[in-house]
Amino acid sequence: MNIEGNDKQIMRIVLFSVFTLVLVLVALAGIMLPVAASTDLLLPNYVFSTNYYDSFGTPDIYFSVLGDPEFERGETVHLNINLANKGAIYGFKYDTSVGTDKGDHSLSLKELEYEMRCTTAVGIKAELLSDTPYIEVEPDTAIQTMESLVPGEMPEHPLTFTITISNKAPAGVYYMQLPISYQYQSQVRMTTHDAVRLGLTGIDHITHYTTANKTLAVPVYVKESGQFEVMNVSGHLTAGGTRTIDVTYKNTGEVTAWDAIARMVVMYPLSIEQSVVRLGTMEPGESKTARFRITSDPNTVIKTYSIDSEIKYLDEQDDVALSDNLGVPITIVEAERKVGAFILSVFGVIVLLIYLIVKVLRNPRKYD
Numbered sequence: 001m002n003i004e005g006n007d008k009q010i011m012r013i014v015l016f017s018v019f020t021l022v023l024v025l026v027a028l029a030g031i032m033l034p035v036a037a038s039t040d041l042l043l044p045n046y047v048f049s050t051n052y053y054d055s056f057g058t059p060d061i062y063f064s065v066l067g068d069p070e071f072e073r074g075e076t077v078h079l080n081i082n083l084a085n086k087g088a089i090y091g092f093k094y095d096t097s098v099g100t101d102k103g104d105h106s107l108s109l110k111e112l113e114y115e116m117r118c119t120t121a122v123g124i125k126a127e128l129l130s131d132t133p134y135i136e137v138e139p140d141t142a143i144q145t146m147e148s149l150v151p152g153e154m155p156e157h158p159l160t161f162t163i164t165i166s167n168k169a170p171a172g173v174y175y176m177q178l179p180i181s182y183q184y185q186s187q188v189r190m191t192t193h194d195a196v197r198l199g200l201t202g203i204d205h206i207t208h209y210t211t212a213n214k215t216l217a218v219p220v221y222v223k224e225s226g227q228f229e230v231m232n233v234s235g236h237l238t239a240g241g242t243r244t245i246d247v248t249y250k251n252t253g254e255v256t257a258w259d260a261i262a263r264m265v266v267m268y269p270l271s272i273e274q275s276v277v278r279l280g281t282m283e284p285g286e287s288k289t290a291r292f293r294i295t296s297d298p299n300t301v302i303k304t305y306s307i308d309s310e311i312k313y314l315d316e317q318d319d320v321a322l323s324d325n326l327g328v329p330i331t332i333v334e335a336e337r338k339v340g341a342f343i344l345s346v347f348g349v350i351v352l353l354i355y356l357i358v359k360v361l362r363n364p365r366k367y368d
Helices: 003-037 102-119 193-197 341-362
Strands: 053-056 061-065 076-085 091-094 121-127 135-137 143-149 159-165 172-191 205-222 228-234 242-251 257-265 270-272 276-282 287-296 304-314 320-322 326-333
Touching: 053 102, 061 172, 061 205, 076 121, 076 143, 076 172, 076 205, 091 102, 102 172, 102 205, 135 172, 143 159, 159 205, 228 326, 242 257, 242 276, 242 326, 257 287, 276 287
Parallel strands: none
Antiparallel strands: 053 091, 061 076, 076 159, 121 143, 121 172, 135 159, 172 205, 228 242, 242 287, 257 276, 257 304, 270 287, 304 320, 304 326
């Protein structure tokens, strides 16, 4: 009896069984992972799948801004962006010949249907970024996602971002950066009958995905408009007094302000004789001075007050426009103390008495 030969045969069977078990486990992992994660990388599932065709085509994503992309300074607005997929399939190349086998022919036709999805973008993530201090993106809306984008189909809802434009933003176009990332189908492989015999039913194909990135430049326009600044304030007030304060305004905007008037709003303990002063037409870069006569209460606290003012004007469409609030700093100083008439008279009497005493002391015999 050849015991050594039987041991070798048993060892071969054990090794073959272990190898088969490992192969089955690897195949199960390679086939089932795409179902759970919806995407594949380089999975070891080629043993139980066949690639009949390779398709040529990827997603091609563009955008459009919904509504008017031109905004006013100081506005907080919703920027609505629609993404569009212009991806197209350029052709197919067969990889595995089917011959006359009807089963393989049917699987190859089925794979062609799946290959048509290669231009669909899935798992889209878009983040709006601003590289200028004049436009701020609200953090809660900065990142938007979309499940999928099929070529030729409009998304159900646009991507909506909230942005705030600074009051000091110069007019012109600003380009916001919109980097997007997505995945698309890079290969489809049809599962073989071996996978069915292993108990993997309901899975007829395996899909591999590739990640892509693209950055879009989204224009945002800031309208030209009149803009004003307080350039100089001349004069100060004394507690209980009335003084003239000169305020110089400058048109720092890009358009002419027609028939401009300056208005100052004061509250107790201050009062004003005439709150509205006509400035006339102000060209871009031009400065004009308004003169206000202001009175302060005797009990006014000694400090610097910020007085509200604004400029009202006609824009290029002859529409009435108002500037932002323009703060005018006015300093209240302590009033000079005046010497009363009674005090002056007493002081004069004292001086006279001193004079007479000195005179008597110098010539005592004359007054004996």
